[in-house]
Structure formats: structure tokens, C-alpha cells
Amino acid sequence: MTLHRGRGFASINYPIGMNLGGDPSQALVHSNPDGKFMVALSSIDLGQGMKSVTRQIAAETLGIPVEDVYVDTADSDTGPHCMGSFASRGTHRVGNAVIAAAREARSVMMEAAAQELEVNPDDLVTDGKGNIHVKGAPSKSITTAAACGAAQFKQGRTVSGRGIFLVPLSDVDPDTGEMTPVTCFAHAAMVVDIDVDDETGEVTVIEMNSAYEVGRALNPRLVEQQLIGGAWMGMSHALWETTEPYYPDRIHGPVDFNEYLMPGPGDIAPHHISVLERPAPDGPFGGKGPGEMCANPVLPAVANAVFNAVGVRIDELPITPEKVLRGIAAIGGPQPQPKW
Amino acid sequence: MAKKPIQFQLNGSGQAIFAEEGSNLLDVLRRGVGDLSPKYGCGQGTCGTCTVLVNGEPRLSCLTLAETVEGQSVETTAGLAHGPQLHALQHAFMDNFAAQCGYCTPGMLMAAKALLDRNPSPSREEVVEAISGNICRCTGYEPIINAVLAAAQSGGRRYG
CATH class of the missing domain: 1.10.150.120 ([2Fe-2S]-binding domain)
Known part of the structure; x- marks a missing residue:
């Protein structure tokens, strides 16, 4: 038995969002009587941080503390329309919609404050701590809560805003075939080191080193969290997961976690990540979003590493021990490729 | 089916409940006692999200017969925090x-x-x-x- 060390590299461009009949998301923002703001979305947070990021974006745009913002994604029947949390589109599409809605709500809040302070709204600024004051005269101020309260109880205004962000459908040019389906791309590059056991066919991931370019990392810890977890999914897809591991047909497929394989906590490899920030011109505060591309570079990088280790080119996932052994047998024994 | 009385300590407080014979601990905790902190995942002991402690040992509550915890001490995540103070x-x-x-x-x-x-x-x-x-x-x-x-x-x- 010999362990063959291999190194594989892959890089990807990943489109943010999709182009199926247009790609819109909406947001509604309004203040409550206590001066806190509610962001209503139908964009689901399934752990990826939708609520955290839209909360930050709303607070930043409104000019109020992040603690004063609630995000409600409870119900797609009663909330404003969203295409959904997929295609790595959440931060970009929904974030932009939230900015539009928060801007509109902010302008009403500033008008209400101006009326209370008897000044011109254009002379007012927010301090981000819950106060609105006259530019250059911090003592002439009103709290955002008091301004919103006055709007509702004295002035009869709704401190609210509507926002939509739409990337319209890009049709194919009938003459040239050209289209512009995507407004921005995220990027990643990854180097994976593995060991291939030429007796058992097992592939062990030793180390991953990666660089991800995600636009502005609006919440750096959540970005890192996504990248770590997503790379695990990529590793799992490359080497373990499949719904149809056995032939001849689906009926022999896995039906529970005993048969559906995934790497456990003992199978993970050290993963060193660099996050590169190149703000997207059309992104909310420059953000694109990590999303699906967290997992993508791992698969081709692992396949390339297997080739580098034993000279077997496997083009069907997952790269199971059986496929590795059959591949090695087909070329008459392991053929390690040049090392780096 | 006949119901069986079961008494046990849950996060330090006494519980007495009638459970159907053969019911599992996860069911008794969630539907009987109303402690929704242990989750139902696979229902066959392979995912671990229903893990609770019985006398300090981790157990898969979906595979644990409720009557086996008679007189024992059960801990769930609902008991981790003390008031507002997190564990x-x-x-x-x-x-x-x-x-x-x-x-x-x-x-x-x-x-x-x-x-x-x-x-x-x-x-x-x-x-x-x-x-x-x-x-x-x-x-x-x-x-x-x-x-x-x-x-x-x-x-x-x-x-x-």
C-alpha cells in the first residue's frame, strides 16, 4: 500500500443571481410607534445570514443603530415578493431593495424631524446612534424615536418606504447570440492537497487553501462562516454524497443517514481562507455574496488532485474508492504526475 | 394502549406524566412535557439532533424508551441557561x-x-x-x- 500525495487547483467565476424572466426582489420598511424600524421581506434566512445582512444594510441606510432594526421574513403570503434565497442572489438583490425602501423611509423620518425642529430637512443629519440633528449644531436635535412618534401621533405621516431591485430579463440577440444574463460575478481559487491510498482507493483531503472574492464582505464573520461550511459541502459532494451510488437502479439508493454518506467532524481538513474584497458597482455597499460558490471550486480541485496523485482522470462525482481503484487498474497501476 | 405513569427529573425539576407504553423519550419530552428543545431529525438514531443527557450520559432520545428514564435525571438544552444567564x-x-x-x-x-x-x-x-x-x-x-x-x-x- 502506498499513499500518493496530490495537489489540485481550480478557479471559478460565479454569477450572482439568475436570468429567468427577470430577477426582482422587494422590501418594505416602516417605523413602529416606539421608533424601531421593521424590514418586511419574503427572502428566507435558512442560516446563511439574510436577516443579519439586511438588518445591517437597513440600519446603515436609515442612519440608526442596528439594534433599532427588526427584520421579518416570516411569511411569503403577506410579505413583499422575492424570487427566493438561491443563486447566491440574496445579499445583492434583496440588499439593494432594502436600500431603496430604507431611503424612502428615511426621507419621511427626516421630514418629520424637520417639522418638529422647525428647520429645513436638507439641513439635518443622523448620528447613527438614534439622533437627528442640524448639521454643525448637534444641540439642535431630536431622537429618531421622537421624530417617528411625532410623525405618527401628531403629523399623521407613515414613516415607511418601498423598495424593489430588478435585474431585467436579458434576451438573446437573434443575430449575434449575445446576452447579458449577469450583472456581476464573484470569484474563487482553491488549492487542495490530498492523499490517495492505492490499495483501498480512498481519498483523504489533507489541506485546503483558498481565496474568495465576494465584493464587499458586509459581515466578515458570516462570510467566513459560509466559506468554511460551503467548502465542506463541496468536499462532501466531491468524495461522498450521491443519491445513486449503486446500480442498476434508484431502488438501491440510500434512504437514510446510514447509507447517504457525508464527511463527519473527523474527516474535515484545515482550510485557510483569504477573502478579497472588490466592491461591486451595483452591489449594496459593494456586496455580492458568497452563496453557492463556496462549494464550487472544491470539486474540480479535488478531481485535479486525484489526477496529480495517481494519474487517474475521474469525470463523474463523487470520486468513490471504487472509481479510483478501477481507474488505477485501467492504467496498469498508479502514475503519479509531476509534483509542484 | 394502556398508559404508564413515568416520573423523572427534567433539568432539575420533577416531572410526572402518563405515557403510552413503548413511546420514546423524545416524544414524551416534546409532546408530553412540552420541552421542544430536543429536535426530531431522522427518528432512527443517526443524526444526533435529539441528543439529551440521562444521568449525565448522552442518549439519542428518539431511540430511548421513555419508561427507562423512570427515576432518572434528564437534561436538555432548555436547562442550559439559568434565567438570562447563558451557559x-x-x-x-x-x-x-x-x-x-x-x-x-x-x-x-x-x-x-x-x-x-x-x-x-x-x-x-x-x-x-x-x-x-x-x-x-x-x-x-x-x-x-x-x-x-x-x-x-x-x-x-x-x-x-
């Missing part, structure tokens, strides 16, 4: 971003608590071993391992 593990899970969707978290917390209760300063390998019966789909495990090690480093003290 060191809960703080460490937040600080280390060890949860995304959160479905595995109750099981992870209880598996980790069982470890730290008997081994206050575990090695990384021991943490991996302790949570190896629990499946997580989001985090890639690394943040969870780091969180358990951080909680151990805090000496089990409640911090924050």
Missing part, C-alpha cells in the same frame, strides 16, 4: 458562529456538555469524537469544534 457553551457557540440553520445545535450542545462535564479540558480529537454522532449540514464542523474548545478554555465559567 458557557451557548456563549461559545455564538462567539464562534457555530450555528447556521440551528437544527443540529441542541444535539451538539448536549453532546458537548456531556464531554465537558466529565472532561473539562478535552483535546481537539476528544471533541471530534464527542460530536461524531451528530450531523451538521451547514457549518463544516470546524466552528463547532472551536466553540467547544473555547467553552472548555473558559473553564466552564459563564462569561459574557
